[in-house]
Structure formats: C-alpha cells, structure tokens
Amino acid sequence: MPAKRKSEKKEEQVFVEExxxxxHEEQSARYVGGLRRLTESTFRCRHGRGVFxxxxxxYDGDWxxxxxxxxxxxxxxTTGDLYRGQFSHGVFEGTGTYTWASGASYEGAWRANRMHGLGTYTDVNGKVWNGKFYNGTGPGLTPFAGGICKEKAAVKKEVEEAVALKTAGVL
Structure with a gap:
C-alpha cells in the first residue's frame, strides 16, 4: 500500500478592490474607476466600473x-462610431446597439463582435431590415469594410457594371 501524502493546501490569493x-503617458491613455490588485503587489488591473x-x-462601463x-x-x-451594450471578455457579446457615424445602426444580438442572432439594421436612408443575422450579415445584406452593409441586389448590380466596364476595356 502506498504511503499517504500530506495534502498540499494551496495558498489562496487575496485581492484588494479599490x-x-x-x-499611461506613452499611449496617452488614462483610466478612472475600479481597480483590483493582489494584497502583496503594486500591479493593478481595471476591475469594477470605470472610464478608460x-x-x-x-469606454465607460464594467471591467x-x-x-x-x-x-x-x-x-x-477616430470614426465617430458608438456601441452601447453587453461585452464579454473584451468583445461585443449579448445584446447591444452599434451606430455608425454615417447614421446606419444595428440593434440586436451580438456574438464575437459580429451581428449574430435577432436584430434590426437601419441603413443611412432609413431602410430597415429585421430578422436573424448570422456572422455579421443579415437578410439581403452584404457586409463591407467599416461595418457598412449594402443590399445584395445593389452589390450584384455594381459587380455586373464593373465586369461590363472591364470587358469594354474601360477598367
């Protein structure tokens, strides 16, 4: 029979919240709000409610x-865009509203920084798409850089025009 070992008790880390x-002078960044540190340490991390x-x-919210x-x-x-909603480990996750500087907006479910689930997208002209979004795109929409979406029919027309111009030697 093997010898019994003494149970090794792990020392619990004690945090101080303040x-x-x-x-941060090099990055011209500043933070005001909740902080957390180990009792014996001077290193602090953002934790609780705060503004960065x-x-x-x-960012004004929970950490x-x-x-x-x-x-x-x-x-x-730098762009004028705004997101209000839920975050999980640094990404848009849950429900929220993203408003682009152009005036377009999306309100609904998010997963991993992408429109994903039930939501409503309103373009800059006020046209509204309701439905289920998947991995950043929704019913009848094609995503473009900067989060701007276009109707798939409009994209198809633009592609056809570009192909015609290339065929004609214009492009």
Whole structure:
C-alpha cells in the first residue's frame, strides 16, 4: 500500500478592490474607476466600473480583470462610431446597439463582435431590415469594410457594371 501524502493546501490569493486612477503617458491613455490588485503587489488591473480614455477610444462601463466585461459604452473617437451594450471578455457579446457615424445602426444580438442572432439594421436612408443575422450579415445584406452593409441586389448590380466596364476595356 502506498504511503499517504500530506495534502498540499494551496495558498489562496487575496485581492484588494479599490477606486483609483492611472495615466499611461506613452499611449496617452488614462483610466478612472475600479481597480483590483493582489494584497502583496503594486500591479493593478481595471476591475469594477470605470472610464478608460485614449486617443482612439473612450469606454465607460464594467471591467473584469482588465477586460471590458458586462455593460458599457464604447466610442470610437477616430470614426465617430458608438456601441452601447453587453461585452464579454473584451468583445461585443449579448445584446447591444452599434451606430455608425454615417447614421446606419444595428440593434440586436451580438456574438464575437459580429451581428449574430435577432436584430434590426437601419441603413443611412432609413431602410430597415429585421430578422436573424448570422456572422455579421443579415437578410439581403452584404457586409463591407467599416461595418457598412449594402443590399445584395445593389452589390450584384455594381459587380455586373464593373465586369461590363472591364470587358469594354474601360477598367
């Protein structure tokens, strides 16, 4: 019979949650809000409710161990786009509304930063698509760079025109 081992008891890490602020001068970023650190450490991570600002984004919402997690509002300062809704481990996940600077918007389900599930997309002209979206695209829509969608019929027409111009030697 093998000898009995003494049970090795793992030492539990103790965290301290506090409010605070930091400035990251190299990236011109700053944060104000909830922080978490190990009792014996000076390293802190964003945790709880807080606001993060950099030259490209502004996030006001929930954090979990240095990731956007929970509910929040993310503004893309360089494009003017805005997302309000749920996050999971730093990505759009759950329900939320994304509004492009152009005026187009999507309200509904998200998975891994993509429109996925039931939702409503409204284009810049006010035309509305309701239905089930899959992996970033929905009924009758084709995704383009920057998240802008076009009707599949319009895309087909543009492709046909481009092929005709290429065939004619114009392109």
């Amino acid at each position: 409010e605070g602020r930091y400035v 600002m950099s030259p490209t984004i502004r 979990h161990e240095d990731e956007m997690h929970g509910n929040g509002e993310l503004r893309f300062l």
